[in-house]
Amino acid sequence: MARPGARQPAMRRSNLGFVVSELVLKDFKVRYRNMSLGVFWSLLNPLTMVALLTFVFTKIFRSQIPYYPLYVLCGLIPYNFFTLAWLTATTSVSENPALVKKVRMPTALLPLVSVLSNTIHLFIQLLLILALVAWYGIPVTWHYAWLPLIWGLELVFIYGLGLATSSLHVVVRDVRYVVESVNLVLFWLVPIFYSFAMVPPEFRSLYEFNPVAALVLATQNVILEHRSPRPVLVWKMTLVAGVFLLAGGWIFARLRKRFYRYL
């Protein structure tokens, strides 16, 4: 086995923030610079889905959920964010061989950049929720203070998951298809068009361990029900986020040594 040699870290700690912000900025600019409609594109997808789901579930299935379009958005936006952030994080290492093999940038930053780039789109879409809140005249309460915390936990969770799948994707090429399939299944396990109250009680406590479902529930609690998320829900999110960050970091650290040879 190779003995680890002494060497300075690839980048000073204080410069990590700079490179992350430059890479996130690059993603954002590249995505919007050549589009005539610009940022509007990131609103088009949720708007279409909301219109569709609202039609199907208020005109055909006659759902009793109030403010149905807003309800759908509170589920759809976190779900969309999760699937996109996870998928781009998964391919972030294998799609940037130049940054892995030719420069000494810490590779663990790549999935982080993917998650943060998607967070910018998330902010744009959250404005859509706020616009609907204003439109319906729903009061904004102090419970909104929970939103940064629960969304922060979600980011930690996705980063941990992205560390694991991005490094696995370098070694085994099928990983991105597994991610896509899981995302498809997940759509039905998140209360987007049905309500949590319809979930049979014996499944509820397990259901809450799904961090995407937990995030949607907490967002609905705050925005539609004017109350704080239940503490047990926040604890479950914290636990899952922590476990995934540790496990993802461990897997990434183990597989990182193979990146140069495999890419």
Next chain:
Amino acid sequence: MQEAIRIENVSVIYRPKGSRKLLRQYLQDRLTGRRDEGFYALHEVTLRVGRGEGLAVVGANGAGKSTLLAVLAGLLEPDEGAVQVDGRLSTLMELGSGFHPDLNGWENLRLYAAILGMARAEVKQRAEAIVDFAELHGYMEQPLRTFSSGMVLRLAFAVAVHADCDVLLIDEILAVGDAAFQKKCHRRLMELRDRGCTLVCVSHISAMLESLCGRGLWLHHGRAVMDASYQEVAAAYTSFMNGTDRHLWDALPAAPVRTAGA
């Protein structure tokens, strides 16, 4: 002399079949316990380079030159041996890693500098000097896709040589731009070396390489077969490549093979 680089008995094994796999293949190999046959890309290489020294690495294609640089850069962990590099290390291994054609000159400058590990304040302070060096005033507001390939390389090179470094690893990129710009790059590298920056250059034999590097290392099939002054190594290597020195062909070792499971 103070040493900047010390590597001892470093070996790197490549397994051609050990690259990315599909899940089915991966499980098959795991279950049958099969390990791919491999070869040494580097075999027991020991090397010390002093502070401010210039080392030229020469060798035929596949001799292990790029692998050696990757090991020195810490991008590739060797299978055996120890590597120690003192001080801040910078790489000139591929110009413009991370450049994007839709971003303009300034944006690419900042991005590339950040990727190479520069601080925000350093970039701000050196941006003018970098553009001066690249001779790109008046073009920087344009997207990179409107640049000629020579202009792109000039920008990348200018950024890279404005990063602070104690050790600089250069892979095959000494020929950037036209003759005048090459001369400028050369001057800049000499300047860095005279300030105490250690240079390790992988390149073809040239007058420029000779003035940058006092020392030569010849790699053949992953082994260091000659480590001497640049003139000696260049002469021996050139006559070997021209086939005039038959006895060298016979004296050089064949590629070492590492068999399955070893």
